[in-house]
Amino acid sequence: MAELTRAIGLMSGTSMDGIDLAMVETDGDCVVRRGASSFTAYEPAFRARLEQALDAAREIGAREERPGDLAALEAELTDRHAAAVEAFLAREKLSPDAIGVVGFHGQTVLHRPHEGLTVQLGDGQRLADRLGIDVVHDLRANDMRLGGQGAPLVPAYHRALAAGLEGDWAGKTPVIFVNIGGISNITYIGEDDTLIAFDSGPGNTLIDRWVKRHAGVPYDSDGTIASEGRVLAGLVNRYLDHPFFTAPERISLDRNDFPLPDDSEASLEDGARTLAFVTAAAIAKSQAHLPVKPKLWILCGGGRHNRRIVEDLTVATRHTGQLILAEDAGFNGDSMEAEAWAWLAVRSLKGLPLTYPGTTGVREPATGGVLARARA
Template sequence: MTYCIGLMSGTSMDGIDAVLARFDAQGRPTVINHHSIELPEPLLSQLHTLCSPGSDEIDLMGRADRALGYRFAEAVKALLKTSGLEAEAIAAIGSHGQTVRHHPDGRHAFTLQLGCPNTLAIETGIDVIADFRRKDIALGGQGAPLVPAFHHHLFASETPRLIVNVGGIANLTFLDPNGPILGYDTGPGNTLMDAWAREHFGQPYDRDGAIAASGSVDDALLTRLLGHAYFAQPAPKSTGRELFNLNWLYSHLNSLDPLPHEDVMATLLATTVLSIADCAQSLAPSGELYLCGGGAFNGELARQLAQRLPSYRIDTTATLGLDPQLVESVAFAWLAWRHLQGLPGNLPAVTGASREAILGGRYPAA
């Protein structure tokens, strides 16, 4: 048995999730414990600034990188304390880091995640596996999404099955028992809704989709949002806040008559739902769809997905035995385990990389 810790701070930036998992010889995980902490407001503000195109201040990035490394370490220490384990029992921490830039296309494609792995290793006394995306990009891939390999490992089925992670950006994995595994980012998940909730309702997010449910979808705005070229782009593809952000939203809103804030929220939710549903229908006419990520707890989102996909059984990954909020964190613990075993972690059919590769770099604590 091998213990690994997985750390995840997604595009929603709603906090750091730390998961302690035990892996058997076949890499099957058992969740032992988990712990979540919020990002302090000054650091959150810095990260939001760094995610905004045009805000490329190197000093800010360097300080945020170290600050995030310390915060990741706090999450790990708290997790170990409540688990009753010492650092020596943990083989490695798999840390995704906080993405602040993701430009996966073109000759000089790159992706950038913060959360200094050296700081994390020194502060916890545990080896860290980090920088998972850039090997895949060096091989011509998108560097994302990386979780489909884990989804296949844990959730493979004899019937068509979709695993849909609705984080800041939504991504899906299509597990086809008769074909290759497919996966890609479908478009915005919670990122636009969260930003709108903060700016106009003073809330970190739209709890259970209540604000969206109180509004009406504006067809003109919905058509403009779904008209973005990304939605028609063939896979492999991945995206981030660089494309889908408040500036982009306002570029469309400013040319329309003023809308109630609730109607904008309803339209943003519809954008997320329709982009996911369109992808699901293009992959299989019917099947099972399991939600994970923060969006799995948005009842209005699930209700609208069920309306759009009546031939699908829709549930959360809790039905499959894994808390929807923990799927991605466990995935990065698993990717750390794969690295330790000398096994590849990417799926070229998903990312477009030229070959499989062992992902991540090792940052020793010693």
């Protein structure tokens, strides 16, 4: 067996709710030993600063630019990630020397694939120096330089997990991993190991923004608000008529690509219910871009905690395969993206591909990432 590297992955997604951390031991290929994980929530004031950063980031024309408060915010964000790692190591009674590498995603504040521009706040060298651990960061940029969309990056890890499915799920292909974060994306693994992945539409971002505007809460816990509402067919049809869904090619989405409904169009409850339905319908609609209908759907990400999304997706996919939660297959649906970032960091160190033509549209399989070595 190839030598295994113990790695930590850090993920702060489009929901901007906090830092997911996960540890794995891996050869960067098919051997994945999943370890402990943690979540560090952002308090409302810091989350509000991140949301304001999206407006400031619109002025960015080159990746290194940090207009307004972005430079100071980047430093604080990095320090918060460092503190999360330090707390995790203390909890697990591990020294920094026990970790081979940290995979650092940072916080995406701008993603314009049509311009070849993506910006993630996060200072890899600052993180490496504070932790005393080498850090791999900026994993999307090389893919975009080579003609890719820069997202999604998790699919290669999904394929590694699929290879290890056991029991009732072993060999059940084609299999789809559905990740519902701020944006939803899917990974398709075919019987011949074909790998296809793309963003499928809005995930939690519209629901989160809607309930925050109308109820002052950051998200619809368990779909409780949506459970009191009804689906507004006209609003659903307007979303699903968006050019994203009718275009022959898949593109990577930004959280601002889909606008919220006007306040007059729906009540709090009807808006939450309708947007949950849109999330599920968009995922089901993505099957039109797959070569073969899946036999198994594995649901990951925060959206699997919204029971209305899960129920709608179960109904929408009932004729095309069985839908299960990540935990039913022995995975952790909350830490999977952070695990992926740890795994991708090890692959980056070895110069192995992170993205493929079928996942991001890159011209050929491409590695990526920038290595920041810890300085004494």
